[in-house]
Amino acid sequence: MSANSINSISEFLLHAGTEYQVFDMGRRLTPLDSQQFLDIENGSAYAPYPRQQHAWFGIVFWNKRASNQHYIWFIKLPLDEQGLVVSATRNHFLEIIVDALGQSVADDSEKAQTLPDNPYSFVPGQSLLAQFNAFVKHTLKQPLSEDAQKVEAYIKAPQLVDWQQISMQSVADFVHGLKSHEHYDAIVSAFCTNKALYSDVFLNTFLEMSENISLPEQIETFAIERLQISGDVSLSALRALSSDVFSKRINTQLVALLRQEVSSRLDILSVIAARHFEQMDEVLLEVFLEQAAKVDEKEGHNGALFSGFFSDLVQIPKLRRQVLTLLHSSTHSQSLMKAFNQLFAQARK
Incomplete structure (x- = not known):
């Protein structure tokens, strides 16, 4: 098996004689079927739950003919500005594993569990x-x-x-x-x-x-x-x-929380951004970004914290249009308008 003959991670696992299941680990644990994962890694479909400009996956694979042993790879692949996997980095990862493992996955080798050092593996908390x-x-x-x-x-x-x-x-x-x-x-x-x-x-x-x-x-x-x-x-x-679906009950709780001073903490904002994107209707999104802008200004981040949250949310496919629409609205509070102006200024540099 050579790197030139393998065009995707999916193809590598199939050629190696394994069965596999891929899980999206970006914002929720979600199983992906093989075609979904192939489309995402080939850059023909958006990563549905991106986080920090990466797509995060847990890949479980096994070879029934060899043993009942299951192996796990945790990999994160960089995304471009549109939220598509950067093909060059996926190909680089492929080169690394093909060169290091060859056919060893099919042989149930211990090498299958331990990937060689590479910039795409991660260790979950x-x-x-x-x-x-x-x-x-x-x-x-x-x-x-x-x-x-x-x-x-x-x-x-x-x-x-x-x-x-x-x-x-x-x-x-x-x-x-x-x-x-x-x-x-x-x-x-x-x-x-x-x-x-x-x-x-x-x-x-x-x-x-x-x-x-x-x-x-x-x-x-x-x-x-x-x-x-x-x-x-x-x-x-x-x-x-x-929740993986919109809930008016939870949405109402989050809006009320974000309107309180107690929510002006990075850890609280981080959990809401990472785990509650499904609840982000127009009201919650604006209240969240306004609170992020206030925290940014209070802690002296000079727009970096706000920009990080904005960049993170705008890559979520179902939020992208909503976030961009809010960006160009003219009805913001003074703190949010200031944060958006800083964002525009950074983009022009």
């Missing part, structure tokens, strides 16, 4: 990795960890189970299997009944591990109640309220 592992197991119908049973036991009887023996991975596994659990209603009911008895550490972990699933309505209500406690904002609750 502990939280995202736990969610990814659970999401993969659920998608590929693999058994969840036995420790997930400890989570169920703690939810049902928090007085009898030591929460410190519960791992982040077991919480992620439990959360991702919750909707298909045979005692789903009873577990949700127990959670809502006992929530005052749970450790704050457990609750924060539970909510954070829920950011890539649809929450039961009762638990969504709990997350909203927990969003602001004692004048502070719970980032885990903010993450848990992430």
Whole structure:
């Protein structure tokens, strides 16, 4: 197998005799079918959930003929200004893996798991990795960890189970299997009944591990109640309220939050930009950018922070037109108008 004969990552995996599943890891964990991924990596389709001017993927592959071992690559590919994968960088990545691995993936070699040093690999943080592992197991119908049973036991009887023996991975596994659990209603009911008895550490972990699933309505209500406690904002609750569809209820909560001084923090703005783009109607988008402009000015970023958020949001395909329309509107507040003027000035340099 030579680099010249392979034209895509998809083709490499097929030639190597593997089956594979690609997951978009940009803003939500989302499975991509093989044609979607091929179109994205070939630059004929936009990356649907770009982040920081890159498309982020987790690629799980295996060879049934060799063993049951599953391998994972985490790769990020740069995007151009339109949000399409830069073909030259994808080809460079291909050269690296073909030169290093050849046919070794089909031979079930240990090399398949460890890619050679390259600028396109990334290591997910502990939280995202736990969610990814659970999401993969659920998608590929693999058994969840036995420790997930400890989570169920703690939810049902928090007085009898030591929460410190519960791992982040077991919480992620439990959360991702919750909707298909045979005692789903009873577990949700127990959670809502006992929530005052749970450790704050457990609750924060539970909510954070829920950011890539649809929450039961009762638990969504709990997350909203927990969003602001004692004048502070719970980032885990903010993450848990992430949704893959527009929700007027969540949208209203975010607008109200962004209109408060407490939201003038980079970490809060970062979570909203990364996880709540589905909620960004015209009102929320303008309120968000206005708050970003105020934080930029207050912290002396000279437009860099605002520009970063703007560049990030404008690359999301479903937001691009909306963001550009807002850019050219003439009805902004003074702080937002100033931020846009700085943006124009930077573009002219």
